[in-house]
Amino acid sequence: MTTSDGSSSSASNGWCIDLHHVSKTYRGRVRALDGVTMQVATGEVFGLLGPNGAGKSTLVKIMMTVIRPSRAEGRILGRPVGDKDALRRVGYLPEHHRFPTYLTGEQALHFYAALCGVARRDRKRRADELLERVGMSDWRRKKIGGYSKGMMQRIGLAQALMNDPALVVLDEPTDGVDPVGRKDIRMLLSQLRDEGRTVFLNSHLLSEVEMVCNRVAILVQGQVAMQGTLEELTRESKRYEIEYAGPEFDWIGEYEGATSRPAAGGERRVIALRGTDAAAAQPIIDRLRAQRAVIHRCQACGESLEDLFIRSVIDPATGRARPPGAPRGPSAPPMAPLIHAGPRGGAA
Amino acid sequence: MTAVLAILLDSYRELLAKKLFWFVLAISLLIVVSFGSIGFNDRGISIAYGLYTIENEVLRAGSPLVVPFMDFAFAGVIVGVWLGWGAIILALVSTAEVFPNFLAGGAIDLVLSKPVRRSTVFFTKYFGSLLFVLLQVAVFCIGTLLVMRWRVGEWRWGVLIAVPVLVLVFSYLYAFMVLFNVLTRSTLPSLVLTILAWLGLFTLATTEGVLLSQFRLPAEVDRDAYQKRIEWYQQRIADAAAQGDTDAVARYRSRMESDETSLAEARKRIEKFVPFHEAARLTMLILPKTASTANLVQRRLQTNSGMTTASLMATLAGEDLPPPSPEEVETESRITQHQRRQHEIMRRAEEYENSRPWWMIIGTSLLFEAGVLLVACIIFVRRDN
Numbered sequence: 001m002t003t004s005d006g007s008s009s010s011a012s013n014g015w016c017i018d019l020h021h022v023s024k025t026y027r028g029r030v031r032a033l034d035g036v037t038m039q040v041a042t043g044e045v046f047g048l049l050g051p052n053g054a055g056k057s058t059l060v061k062i063m064m065t066v067i068r069p070s071r072a073e074g075r076i077l078g079r080p081v082g083d084k085d086a087l088r089r090v091g092y093l094p095e096h097h098r099f100p101t102y103l104t105g106e107q108a109l110h111f112y113a114a115l116c117g118v119a120r121r122d123r124k125r126r127a128d129e130l131l132e133r134v135g136m137s138d139w140r141r142k143k144i145g146g147y148s149k150g151m152m153q154r155i156g157l158a159q160a161l162m163n164d165p166a167l168v169v170l171d172e173p174t175d176g177v178d179p180v181g182r183k184d185i186r187m188l189l190s191q192l193r194d195e196g197r198t199v200f201l202n203s204h205l206l207s208e209v210e211m212v213c214n215r216v217a218i219l220v221q222g223q224v225a226m227q228g229t230l231e232e233l234t235r236e237s238k239r240y241e242i243e244y245a246g247p248e249f250d251w252i253g254e255y256e257g258a259t260s261r262p263a264a265g266g267e268r269r270v271i272a273l274r275g276t277d278a279a280a281a282q283p284i285i286d287r288l289r290a291q292r293a294v295i296h297r298c299q300a301c302g303e304s305l306e307d308l309f310i311r312s313v314i315d316p317a318t319g320r321a322r323p324p325g326a327p328r329g330p331s332a333p334p335m336a337p338l339i340h341a342g343p344r345g346g347a348a
Numbered sequence: 349m350t351a352v353l354a355i356l357l358d359s360y361r362e363l364l365a366k367k368l369f370w371f372v373l374a375i376s377l378l379i380v381v382s383f384g385s386i387g388f389n390d391r392g393i394s395i396a397y398g399l400y401t402i403e404n405e406v407l408r409a410g411s412p413l414v415v416p417f418m419d420f421a422f423a424g425v426i427v428g429v430w431l432g433w434g435a436i437i438l439a440l441v442s443t444a445e446v447f448p449n450f451l452a453g454g455a456i457d458l459v460l461s462k463p464v465r466r467s468t469v470f471f472t473k474y475f476g477s478l479l480f481v482l483l484q485v486a487v488f489c490i491g492t493l494l495v496m497r498w499r500v501g502e503w504r505w506g507v508l509i510a511v512p513v514l515v516l517v518f519s520y521l522y523a524f525m526v527l528f529n530v531l532t533r534s535t536l537p538s539l540v541l542t543i544l545a546w547l548g549l550f551t552l553a554t555t556e557g558v559l560l561s562q563f564r565l566p567a568e569v570d571r572d573a574y575q576k577r578i579e580w581y582q583q584r585i586a587d588a589a590a591q592g593d594t595d596a597v598a599r600y601r602s603r604m605e606s607d608e609t610s611l612a613e614a615r616k617r618i619e620k621f622v623p624f625h626e627a628a629r630l631t632m633l634i635l636p637k638t639a640s641t642a643n644l645v646q647r648r649l650q651t652n653s654g655m656t657t658a659s660l661m662a663t664l665a666g667e668d669l670p671p672p673s674p675e676e677v678e679t680e681s682r683i684t685q686h687q688r689r690q691h692e693i694m695r696r697a698e699e700y701e702n703s704r705p706w707w708m709i710i711g712t713s714l715l716f717e718a719g720v721l722l723v724a725c726i727i728f729v730r731r732d733n
Contacts, residue, residue: 026732064461067732087463094461098454100358102365114354115462159458 016042016167016198017063019081020073024058024222032058033069034222040215042166045189045199047213049206049305051313051321055222056202057095060171063200064092077167088116091160095171095202097152101145105136105155108144113162123162130158135184149176157188168192169200174208186212210305218312221322225312230305237303240273240281246293255284268296276300351464352472359446359476363483368442372435372484379430380491386421387499388414415500416650416660422492422507423646431514432642435484437543439518440525443477444539447529451728466729474526474721481518485511510645516710520636521546523717527724530731546638553639556628561697564625567617569692574611578604636713644706 017040024033032055040046050056061067065082072081079086099108109127118126131137134154144152153176160168170189174182189212192199203209209216210230217227226233245268252260257274271288273281281298288295303311315322363369387394388411392404407413450456450473459469489510496504524545528538581604588596 061457061732064457066457066460068730084463084465087461090461092458092461094454094457096454097458098452099458100362100449100455102362103358107361111354111358112458112462115351115459115464117350117463119350 014041015039015075016044017046017076017200018074019059019063019076021071022059022062022069022074022081023071024055024062024067025070032222033062036219036222036224038217038224038227040198040200042198043193043196044214045193045201045212047209047216048200048202048219049204049209049216049309050219053323054219056219057171058222059219060094060169060200060202064090064094064169066094088163089166091163091165091168093153093156093160093168093170093173095175097156099144099152099155099159101143103144104141105144105147105151105158106131106140108155109159109162112159116163118163126162126164127158130161133161133188134158150178150181153177153181153185157185161192165197167198167200169202171202172204173201174203174205182208206305206309216305218309220312226308233305233308234303237301237307238274238276239301240276240278241297241299241301242271242273242281242284242288242295243268243297243299244271244288244293244295245269246288246291249287249291249293251287252284255280258284272301276302351462352468355469355472356476356479359473360479362446363442363477363480366442368438369480369484372438372442373487376430376435376484376488377491379426380488380495383421383426383492384495384498386418413660415502415504418496418500419504419506419649420646420660422496422504423510423649426492427510427514427642427645431485431488431510432517432639435488436481436514436518436521439481439484440521440539440542443480443522444525444529444542445535446477447473447526448533448535448538451530451533467725470725470728471721474522477522477526478515478519482511482515485514504649506649507645509648513641513644516713517638517641520638520641520713520717523636523720523724527720527727530724530727549635549638552628552632552635553637556625556632557639557697559621559625559628560700561693563621564618565693565696565700566689567614567621569689569696571611571614571618573689574607574614577607578611581607633712634716636716637709638713640701640704640709641713643701644709647702647706650702 017038019036019038022033022036022038023031025031036055036059038059048056048059058067062069062072063076063081065084065087069081074081076083077086077089100111103111106127109130110123113123113126114120127140131140134157136151136154136158139147139151144155147155153173157170157173160170173189174185177185186208189199189201193214201209201213213230215227215229216233218225243263248260248269252258252271255273258271260269260271262268263270271284273284278298278300285295285298313321385395385397387398388407388409389398389401390409391401392408393402394400395402407417450459460466489507492507492510493504496502496507521542525538525542528541529535532538532541581600585597585600585604588594588600
């Protein structure tokens with residue numbers, strides 16, 4: 001996909017979004033972001049996760065020029081961060097958006113598209129298409145003041161697509177939407193990806209992010225704790241587990257990557273093998289059966305996105321969730337990235 | 349350009365969605381209809397569409413005073429009271445929430461995330477809000493124009509000058525409102541602070557006006573009158589001395605000495621009040637001049653009709669007499685002398701006001717407004733939202 005000025009949307013070394021050292025300290029010395037470096041590849045659905053106060057919305061707003069960064073390097077759609085021209089091909093749906101209630105849904109679409117410089121004829125065509133696409137055609141001439149939260153969210157999505165964007169930034173797009181609507185939005189996100197658009201999704205709903213995102217980043221205390229594909233992020237935790245009733249066998253050490261531990265709260269024990277290859281577990285199962293151990297469970301296991309999220313958020317030193325905001329102090333040391341992987345499997 | 353037009357169209361829609369807009373428009377139309385009820389017949393002024401007649405010797409159908417009277421009724425009363433105060437207060441109330449709503453989280457994000465410069469957004473939104481007064485006053489003035497055509501038989505195009513003039517007056521105040529809006533992001537504090545600023549400007553302008561019309565000009569009128577009389581007495585003394593009329597010489601000298609004392613007092617008063625008036629005048633010079641700007645409508649209409657308010661009032665009161673000669677002063681009653689003095693003060697006050705060039709009044713006011721808007725714009729542009 002190319003931008004309206006002809007430059008490639010992935011001009012910055014193949015990245016649609018290529019951010020470096022993004023920092024933001026609000027007045028009152030509240031540090032929201034502390035040296036965020038993040039890359040989003042062209043054509044992928046990228047999920048930004050993080051606990052409340054992690055700086056997600058600040059990061060999104062910096063990208064959208066709503067907030068001025070204390071420091072930011074990098075490019076969006078090949079243009080420097082903060083460049084207004086880049087926004088011609090960016091669609092944005094903010095969290096807690098407020099559309100003018102005196103406008104109809106159709107008028108709102110025209111208004112925001114006109115702000116993007118979309119010509120009147122194109123606005124008409126796009127509005128017709130998008131209202132149909134988000135299921136709001138029947139409500140196009142009704143005032144937004146009479147819309148439900150879900151309807152406003154649909155109009156918001158349509159608004160974000162009016163300028164035919166190469167990059168769509170969505171901040172909590174399923175907020176207030178019922179399960180059917182959420183499914184529709186997920187389908188829409190997939191369609192956008194299929195159309196070659198890049199989607200940057202900021203969401204609290206881990207399950208949804210897990211379903212639609214190619215890559216995710218977890219932001220904690222204003223720093224990127226993890227970044228990569230789900231496969232990359234969970235690779236280390238993937239294992240094959242065999243739970244059995246019986247004693248601890250010393251031959252377990254003969255198998256590469258195999259460990260043994262007591263099962264939670266009981267007599268049983270669990271043998272864990274690195275990876276999820278069931279074939280590798282067969283010899284161990286055979287030996288266990290030969291020694292009359294009773295096998296209760298054989299299962300491929302691994303961390304879910306929720307596990308990753310919790311692991312990122314919990315401070316290992318205290319066992320409690322890290323407080324919101326970046327650590328205070330003039331030069332807080334960057335958080336050691338748990339995993340930081342590139343978009344296509346290679347470490348960045 | 350597309351974005352600018354979109355913001356202006358959005359402002360227009362926002363205004364039309366306000367009930368207060370239609371309420372103000374309804375009052376304006378009611379006033380136009382009431383204004384249209386004033387007419388003239390052979391006996392005098394007819395009101396309530398001919399239901400009643402106020403008999404008047406001077407003001408009746410065919411009188412040359414009809415046009416200046418209607419001009420004064422429009423510029424002095426309607427513009428001075430309704431459009432200059434009532435409609436502007438309601439416009440301020442109505443537009444007070446435009447910027448706070450615009451700046452609210454979730455709303456401003458949508459706008460700032462578009463490829464439009466913040467300063468463009470700011471100024472377009474500002475000018476868009478002026479549409480409220482522009483539309484209201486335009487409708488009102490077109491209605492008035494039609495009424496004037498019907499009642500005085502000629503197109504008084506000058507009334508249309510009220511449209512840009514009152515938009516200007518509103519813009520001075522709305523600049524304050526926008527500054528307070530971006531500082532507080534709240535409707536009510538901004539409205540209260542703006543009205544206080546307006547009252548501050550009004551107080552300063554009134555102070556200047558009072559210092560001029562109640563202290564400086566009376567002293568100057570007295571000084572000129574005494575000077576003239578002293579000259580006249582000097583002439584009479586010389587004549588009487590030439591004729592050897594010692595009694596007359598003594599009488600005139602006695603009166604002249606009394607006038608010389610009064611002249612010295614008048615000069616002292618001038619010396620005392622001129623610095624105060626000058627200080628007030630110079631202060632007002634840099635501030636927005638809401639009253640003087642609104643008064644430009646009256647000035648324009650007076651230029652067209654060739655009659656000042658002072659002379660119109662004097663004529664209507666049957667006191668439009670040429671300045672008295674000292675002989676007449678000698679024989680005039682105190683009441684007549686007082687009336688003459690008051691008319692002269694009023695004439696000079698009007699002359700003083702009219703001597704200020706329109707471009708100076710508007711230019712200095714706009715300069716101040718631009719400064720206020722610049723500060724507000726810088727805050728808006730630099731602020732995180």
